[in-house]
Amino acid sequence: MSTRIAFLKGHGTENDFVIVPDPENAIDLPPATVAALCDRRAGMGGDGLLHVVRSAAHPEAREMAAEAEWFMDYRNGDGSIAEMCGNGVRVFARYLQRAGHVTEGDVAVATRGGVKTVHIAKDGDITVGMGRARLPEGDVTVSVGERSWPAVNVNMGNPHAVAFVADLAHAGDLYEAPPFRPASAYPTGVNVEFVADRGPRHVAMRVHERGAGETRSCGTGACAVAVAAARRDGADPAVTGTPVTYTVDVPGGRLLITERPDGEIEMTGPAVIVAEGEIDGEWLAEAVR
Numbered sequence: 001m002s003t004r005i006a007f008l009k010g011h012g013t014e015n016d017f018v019i020v021p022d023p024e025n026a027i028d029l030p031p032a033t034v035a036a037l038c039d040r041r042a043g044m045g046g047d048g049l050l051h052v053v054r055s056a057a058h059p060e061a062r063e064m065a066a067e068a069e070w071f072m073d074y075r076n077g078d079g080s081i082a083e084m085c086g087n088g089v090r091v092f093a094r095y096l097q098r099a100g101h102v103t104e105g106d107v108a109v110a111t112r113g114g115v116k117t118v119h120i121a122k123d124g125d126i127t128v129g130m131g132r133a134r135l136p137e138g139d140v141t142v143s144v145g146e147r148s149w150p151a152v153n154v155n156m157g158n159p160h161a162v163a164f165v166a167d168l169a170h171a172g173d174l175y176e177a178p179p180f181r182p183a184s185a186y187p188t189g190v191n192v193e194f195v196a197d198r199g200p201r202h203v204a205m206r207v208h209e210r211g212a213g214e215t216r217s218c219g220t221g222a223c224a225v226a227v228a229a230a231r232r233d234g235a236d237p238a239v240t241g242t243p244v245t246y247t248v249d250v251p252g253g254r255l256l257i258t259e260r261p262d263g264e265i266e267m268t269g270p271a272v273i274v275a276e277g278e279i280d281g282e283w284l285a286e287a288v289r
Contacts, residue, residue, distance in 0.1 A: 005284070008273055013255060034078075036284060070101065130157075133263070133265060134155040140181070150163070156265075160192075164195050237260055
């Protein structure tokens with residue numbers, strides 16, 4: 001790998017990503033390569049990597065090509081593959097706009113969690129249609145040290161365990177994935193959100209994302225938190241017929257999450273491209289040896 005590879009760096013509420021434009025899916029990105037690029041000391045640094053590919057050129061997205069021209073081939077910072085990333089979709093759309101592939105308004109983005117509708121507003125914020133939440137049955141418990149809490153099992157195309165706590169400091173350092181029970185609830189791991197109340201329909205959260213550790217924000221996690229908080233507060237739009245909106249504060253900023261009576265969830269927040277350049281192919285070849 002001696003050639004140089006174009007990249008950009010972006011973030012959504014400080015959930016940050018290395019962006020690799022590759023329309024024809026010509027760049028090989030095995031886990032070790034992704035991990036090297038996302039390394040915060042020896043690489044570009046990021047919670048994850050957004051591989052920008054035309055849907056028709058990727059075997060996992062070809063069936064979605066008629067609905068969405070572009071596929072977000074998302075990878076966690078350790079190189080593992082993830083189904084979906086809400087902050088990542090917003091940054092992905094911002095890149096498409098910057099590159100001239102799309103303009104303000106609606107754009108469809110293919111993901112492993114299905115096709116997502118994204119709206120790029122004139123004021124700069126981006127709204128993502130995140131689909132519907134599923135709440136699998138069964139009790140779940142998460143732990144940090146000697147403390148344990150019941151958690152709400154929420155699936156947003158990827159799995160979440162949402163625990164309500166009195167103080168976000170109770171989540172500890174979140175260097176390691178919080179243990180959960182039963183193990184059968186999340187056979188491929190889980191994103192764990194710790195949530196504290198800030199006011200009416202206003203919460204704050206910290207999150208440990210599987211494959212990334214604690215991150216400054218998690219879009220699907222914020223959606224899961226809003227759904228869990230709404231159910232706890234007795235607000236189910238499918239029952240009341242009225243949309244419900246929660247403000248969710250994350251360490252990197254603020255997201256607005258709205259659940260509609262038909263179950264569709266929308267997330268609104270910022271997305272910023274901060275830099276672009278070239279990856280030295282020789283460095284990368286050495287880094288993954």
